[in-house]
Amino acid sequence: MSMIYAVDEINRSSSILPNTSLGYMIYDSCFNMHKTLTVTLSFLGQKFSEDLKEVCPIHAVIGESGSQNSLTIARFFALFLIPQISYFASCQCLSDKQQFPSFLRTVSSDTFQSIAIARMVRHFGWIYIGTIHNNDDYGREGTFFDNLGEEIANTKAKVILAFTSVPDFTPIIAELLRRNITNKQWIGSEAWIVSEVISAQDTINMFEGTIGFGISRNYIPGFHEFLIKQRPSRQDVNGVASNENLEASDTLLTDVSNLRVGYNTYMAVYAIAKALHNLQSCVHVKGIILNITCGDILSFQPWQESSGLSTASEHSSSWRELLGRWNVEFINNLGDLVKFDKNGDPSGNSYELINWQLDESGQVPKSVCSDSCKPSTRKVREKGKPFCCFDCIPCGDGTYSNTTDSPNCISCPEMFWSTKGRNGCVRMPIEFLDYSDPLSVILLACTALGLVFTMLIGVMMHLLHEMRMGMGLLLLALTGCFGCVINFVGEPTDATCPIREIRFVTFSMLVCSLICLAFVPAYASTQGKYSTASEIFALLGSAFGILSCIFVPKCYNTFKLWKNNK
Structure with missing residues (x-):
C-alpha cells in the first residue's frame, strides 16, 4: 500500500514529474522462488512486447523482498540493465556491481x-x-x-x-x-x-x-488518511469486510505507527521518480549526456550507452548512472536525505535496538561454555572443545593468581608464601625458640650440663697427665659443639645466621652416625621452632655421644689406674 500511496502522491504533485503520470503493475511472488521466476519472465515478456511497449513502457522494478529471490531476478535484470530497487533484500553480496550492475536498495546491507x-x-x-x-x-x-x-x-x-x-x-x-x-x-x-x-x-x-x-521506524505523512479511505473489494482482508468503515477500525492495515519496510518501499518509488524527473528536466551531472532527446523519458531505454563514457564495463547510461553516478539525492517530505553510494546502497545506516520485555525486570543472561576462572586458579583449555571451553586449576603452594581467567599461577618471591586463598603472597612468619620458652630452658640446661662435663673431663685429663694433642682437640671441638647451641636460641640476626649455615651438626653426625640416622627424619618432619629444636637435639646427642663413648671410658680407666698406683 505504501507503494500505491507514493505513486498517487507523486502523480498529484506539481514539483516532481509534472504533466507525467506514473503507473504500476503488481505481482505477488508469495515468497516462492518458482513464482518469483514466473513473475520475472512475465515482466520481461511484457517489457519487450511490441504491443505493450508503446502503451505503458516499464522502466524499473521495485522488489524483491527476500535476499535469495532478489539475487535470482537481479541476474536476469542485469543482462538488460533494468533497474531494480529492493526495499528489504539486505545481503551484502548484492553490493557487488560486477554481478548486479542495475541493483539498488533502500535497506542497509547486512x-x-x-x-x-x-x-x-x-x-x-x-x-x-x-x-x-x-x-x-x-x-x-x-x-x-x-x-x-x-x-x-x-x-x-x-x-x-x-x-x-x-x-x-x-x-x-x-x-x-x-x-x-x-x-x-x-x-x-x-x-x-x-x-x-x-x-x-x-x-x-x-x-x-x-x-x-x-530497520528504523519512520512516518509517512498522509498515509493513514489514505488507508482509511480504501474500500477492500474482497471479504475478510485482514479482518476487514468491504462494507466496513475503516476510520473506526484498528487493524494491521490501518496501523502506520510501525512503518519500516513500508517506508523503504515509499522511498524506492520516490528514488525512481526523482531519477525520471532529472532526466525529464535535462539535469546533467558529471558530464554524462544520454543519447536521447532531452525531456523524452518515454523513449529512454536503460541499456542505451552514454556518449560520455567509453567502456561498457562501467555500465554506462544504466539506471545506476541516473541514481548513483548522477548523485540522485533529495530531501523527502520528512526532511531525510535520500541518496545511493557507488554500490547502490543507501547512505546513512541506522538501526533500532529492540528488546522484547513484558516488564522492566529483565536481566542479561550469561552465555559461556565455561564460567570464568576466579583468582587463585589458572585457566587450562579443554582439548577437543571450542576455544572458550576450559578448566580452572587451583594454584599450588607458594603460587598465586589475582586476576580473573589468569593463564598461569605466579610464584611467590623468596621468603614469601601464598595466602590461604592463593590470591596473593605474604611474608613468611619469623618463628624461633625464645629464651623464655620451656623447651629452650630444657635445651640450654642440657647444654650447660654438657659444657660442665666437658670442662671437668678436660681438667681431670690434665691433672692425670693424660691429655694428648688429639684428645685436646676433640675436647675443644666438643666445647664448641655445646657452645654453638646458644646461638640457636633467640631471634635470628644477620650476625648469628651465618654462624648457623657453618653448624657443628655436620661434625657431630660424622662422629655419631647412629644419632645422625635417628635425627635426620626428625629434622625433616618438623617446622618452625621445632625444626630448630631438632638441630639442637642433634648437636647435644652428638656431643653426649662423644662424651659417653670416648671420654667416660677413658676417664674411668685413667682414674682406676691412678688409684691402683696410689
Whole structure:
C-alpha cells in the first residue's frame, strides 16, 4: 500500500514529474522462488512486447523482498540493465556491481547489522553462542559464527542468534514450542525482530528478552488518511469486510505507527521518480549526456550507452548512472536525505535496538561454555572443545593468581608464601625458640650440663697427665659443639645466621652416625621452632655421644689406674 500511496502522491504533485503520470503493475511472488521466476519472465515478456511497449513502457522494478529471490531476478535484470530497487533484500553480496550492475536498495546491507550484533555480543560478554541461519545467501552472508548444534535444547550456549526470515523461522518456532524450550536468550535479525507473528501471545514467553536490530521506524505523512479511505473489494482482508468503515477500525492495515519496510518501499518509488524527473528536466551531472532527446523519458531505454563514457564495463547510461553516478539525492517530505553510494546502497545506516520485555525486570543472561576462572586458579583449555571451553586449576603452594581467567599461577618471591586463598603472597612468619620458652630452658640446661662435663673431663685429663694433642682437640671441638647451641636460641640476626649455615651438626653426625640416622627424619618432619629444636637435639646427642663413648671410658680407666698406683 505504501507503494500505491507514493505513486498517487507523486502523480498529484506539481514539483516532481509534472504533466507525467506514473503507473504500476503488481505481482505477488508469495515468497516462492518458482513464482518469483514466473513473475520475472512475465515482466520481461511484457517489457519487450511490441504491443505493450508503446502503451505503458516499464522502466524499473521495485522488489524483491527476500535476499535469495532478489539475487535470482537481479541476474536476469542485469543482462538488460533494468533497474531494480529492493526495499528489504539486505545481503551484502548484492553490493557487488560486477554481478548486479542495475541493483539498488533502500535497506542497509547486512554488513552493518553484523558489525552491530558483534559489538553487542562483545558488550554483554557472550563468548559461547549458537546460530541458526538460512542455507542461502542471506543466512551465509549475515552470520559470522560457527554453525549451531543440531539440538538447541542440549547446547551449552545460552544465547542463540537466528539470522533467518519469518517463513523459514516459523517451523523452528513450532518445534521449540513442542519441546517447551524457554531457557534461551535469542538475538534476532532485522527480518523477524519486529515480526508481530513471532511476538504473538503463544510465543512471547519463549522469546521474552529477545534482542536485535530492526530497520528504523519512520512516518509517512498522509498515509493513514489514505488507508482509511480504501474500500477492500474482497471479504475478510485482514479482518476487514468491504462494507466496513475503516476510520473506526484498528487493524494491521490501518496501523502506520510501525512503518519500516513500508517506508523503504515509499522511498524506492520516490528514488525512481526523482531519477525520471532529472532526466525529464535535462539535469546533467558529471558530464554524462544520454543519447536521447532531452525531456523524452518515454523513449529512454536503460541499456542505451552514454556518449560520455567509453567502456561498457562501467555500465554506462544504466539506471545506476541516473541514481548513483548522477548523485540522485533529495530531501523527502520528512526532511531525510535520500541518496545511493557507488554500490547502490543507501547512505546513512541506522538501526533500532529492540528488546522484547513484558516488564522492566529483565536481566542479561550469561552465555559461556565455561564460567570464568576466579583468582587463585589458572585457566587450562579443554582439548577437543571450542576455544572458550576450559578448566580452572587451583594454584599450588607458594603460587598465586589475582586476576580473573589468569593463564598461569605466579610464584611467590623468596621468603614469601601464598595466602590461604592463593590470591596473593605474604611474608613468611619469623618463628624461633625464645629464651623464655620451656623447651629452650630444657635445651640450654642440657647444654650447660654438657659444657660442665666437658670442662671437668678436660681438667681431670690434665691433672692425670693424660691429655694428648688429639684428645685436646676433640675436647675443644666438643666445647664448641655445646657452645654453638646458644646461638640457636633467640631471634635470628644477620650476625648469628651465618654462624648457623657453618653448624657443628655436620661434625657431630660424622662422629655419631647412629644419632645422625635417628635425627635426620626428625629434622625433616618438623617446622618452625621445632625444626630448630631438632638441630639442637642433634648437636647435644652428638656431643653426649662423644662424651659417653670416648671420654667416660677413658676417664674411668685413667682414674682406676691412678688409684691402683696410689
